[in-house]
Amino acid sequence: MSNTVKIGKSEVTSTPLGLGTNAVGGYNLFPNLNDDDGLNIVKTGIENGITLLDTAYVYGLGHSEELVGQAIKDFDRHKLVIATKGAQDMSTGEEVVRNDPKFITQQVENSLKRLGTDYIDIYYLHFPDKDTPKAEAVGALERLREQGKIRAIGVSNFSLDQIKEANADGYVDVVEDQFSLVHQDLGAETLPYLKQNNISFVPYFPLASGLLTGKYQHDVSFPKDDIRSGMPIFQEPLYSQILKAVDTVRPIAEAHDATVAQTVLAWYIKNPLISVVIPGAKKPDQVVANAKAMTVELTDKEFKQIDDAFETFK
């Protein structure tokens, strides 16, 4: 199994499994983690061989980036891949999505400061705005790349048409968007397009916010301030349908002496359309367990069995 993947046309290389940090730094999607726990999660990831850390300005309005910056001080910066994102202007107190070159250039400078580093390995436009021509926004990132401030250019939550427009000059290295075994809308058109154009793909919510770990049985409920309380995947009839598909992963996991979560993560790692899988975590032991997915090597038959079990979500 290859232990490194290359990001698009850039020189950035990463482990095939990274760490998602939207629970680190108080994004308020979930009941908050405190800073010590957040820091510990990031450090545990690095100590367990994960090189890519996925953060964003909007995760705690800069606080996730600050904690990631604090955590990486104890490690060799050059071995790490820091991915962050920006597009939200909060200066009026309301969120306004902006991709204009002036704003994005300033956002990159702000992220560099919060991360305490002089370069960002992957910088994503977090969301598309309505007005800025996409190639113009990406052109601003290209200039930052020429200055050595970022090393690879990404876009996130862009439609296929928007990706094509953004990549008019061939500068886009990586796309991040929602994709999982239970959310495969991008599988038919977008992922093959990215592959053909040497653009890496990073799926978010790979564990379907924990549902694909196999830890849920029947009857689940979340507090109101937890984003999962409103997610359709945790409501019937979808919920039971997913639990049934997850059951098909159990014997495959057992055959590898692995957990369901590790086996699901191994499915993404083996998937040729996927570059780096970035599961999030709320506890260090989840990070330790998830990092071990990099040692689980599925056979072609097992890959297909899992693929088939989730066919209905394509």
Ligand SMILES: NC(=O)c1ccc[n+]([C@@H]2O[C@H](COP(=O)([O-])OP(=O)(O)OC[C@H]3O[C@@H](n4cnc5c(N)ncnc54)[C@H](OP(=O)(O)O)[C@@H]3O)[C@@H](O)[C@H]2O)c1
């Ligand atoms: N670009 C974007 O717009 C965007 C949007 C969303 C997310 N993201 C990125 O994608 C990353 C991943 O998404 P996510 O973290 O929201 O969802 P996820 O990876 O699908 O699920 C992560 C959650 O599953 C549970 N979990 C993780 N490992 C586990 C294990 N081994 N055993 C049992 N439970 C486990 C934890 O929650 P519990 O302990 O609470 O169950 C954890 O917070 C984010 O952190 C973020 O970096 C990007």
